[in-house]
Amino acid sequence: MSSADVGRTGERQRAGLREVLAVREFRGLVAAQVASEAGDQIARVALALLVLSDTGSALLAAATFAVSFVPTFLGGALLGSLADRFSRKSLMLLADVARAITIGVLALMAGTSAPLWVLFALLFVAELFTPLFESARAASIPDVLGSPRLVTAGTGLTRSLHLANQAIGLVLGGIVVQLSSPQAALFVDAISFIVSYALLAAFLRNRPAMLDATESVRQLFTDLADGWRMLMADRSRRALILLGWGMAASLVAPEAVALAYVRDAGELDAWGGVLMASVITGAALGSILVGRRTPRDQLDLVLPLAITVCLPLLLTGIEPPIVLLVVLWFVSGVAQAFLVPVMSFTTLLTKNEHRGRVVGIASAGFAAVTALGYLVTGFIADRTSPAFAVTVMAAIGLLVVSIGFVRWPSTRLRSDVRELELAGH
CATH class of the missing domain: 1.20.1250.20 (MFS general substrate transporter like domains)
Incomplete structure (x- = not known):
């Protein structure tokens, strides 16, 4: 074939x-x-x-x-x-x-x-x-x-x-x-x-381990260094992971200040929970919809969806009515589905015997930037306003995606995904 x-x-x-x-x-x-x-x-x-x-x-x-x-x-x-x-x-x-x-x-x-x-x-x-x-x-x-x-x-x-x-x-x-x-x-x-x-x-x-077991803590650090080199040396995985890490802080900005935004707007505290739920619900729906598409379609959606995450959040700065904000944040949440191909392709493009360390490093980096995103968004909100903080984080996200567009290895990624499809058949 x-x-x-x-x-x-x-x-x-x-x-x-x-x-x-x-x-x-x-x-x-x-x-x-x-x-x-x-x-x-x-x-x-x-x-x-x-x-x-x-x-x-x-x-x-x-x-x-x-x-x-x-x-x-x-x-x-x-x-x-x-x-x-x-x-x-x-x-x-x-x-x-x-x-x-x-x-x-x-x-x-x-x-x-x-x-x-x-x-x-x-x-x-x-x-x-x-x-x-x-x-x-x-x-x-x-x-x-x-x-x-x-x-x-x-x-x-x-x-x-x-x-x-x-x-x-x-x-x-x-x-x-x-x-x-x-x-x-x-x-x-x-x-x-x-x-x-x-x-x-x-x-x-119960499947056997891919590599020999170790009792040495030093080996864990060696594996960590090897995993980092593997991740950064491969253009496809590097592009995917750096996009995910770079966007992590922008993704959590709405949740970080939802309660404070509601307080500033003079709304009931219950709206804070609705705002946070709108992002999470949208992300859950988007993940299912994108996950059902073919691998090649998912690859084509990564950058457009990453942009779409940021655009509704930019409108937070005009402090729209709370109901409209729920809709905007829901749309932003749906677009977070770009993480599905980022996660799955990072795993699939890694040899089975190295997946644990590569996935671990990817998760660790995402967690670190997520925590930083909460702190930075809260810091900006304290000194300006929650709405302005979300707008700033959305602008940072757009900058990250812009760099991603310039540096995106489209040909290499398409080739890698085509090989995955061939292997899958």
């Missing part, structure tokens, strides 16, 4: 949700993801409310969310290579056990007069296993689904579910705490990891 024939076949065949969910192993991965991520959000809300009740400090309450970024940055970069050197299923099971135990201890400590630093330390330890789990899970998706078109569709679905879990988990966390206590919500999180463990144990095949 010629590449032209493959291209025409690929155009006719778009992977749908039914097709990827027909894969039993993938259903197990998805179910485990839903269980553990929803539990994570419930726990973060519960701990934040607990800290707020004990101290009355909004800063310390916000710190409970910020704590989760540090392990993602450190753990994702350093521990991602373990997904290449050990069984990925075993690593996910280990991460679930470790998180269940640590969060269980945290729940017990939350019912005592334990100092805050102890609670934060336990949360930090629990979160340290999350990037290990995520690196192993992301590296497993091509193993489970095989075909590039199924991988891109599956990545879109997992991205959409991740965003939905954020919204649902945050709401459920508040409800559980309201009806019972923060301690009960933390126990719910611990149980969610046990559920995730059971699902993975039942559904996922």
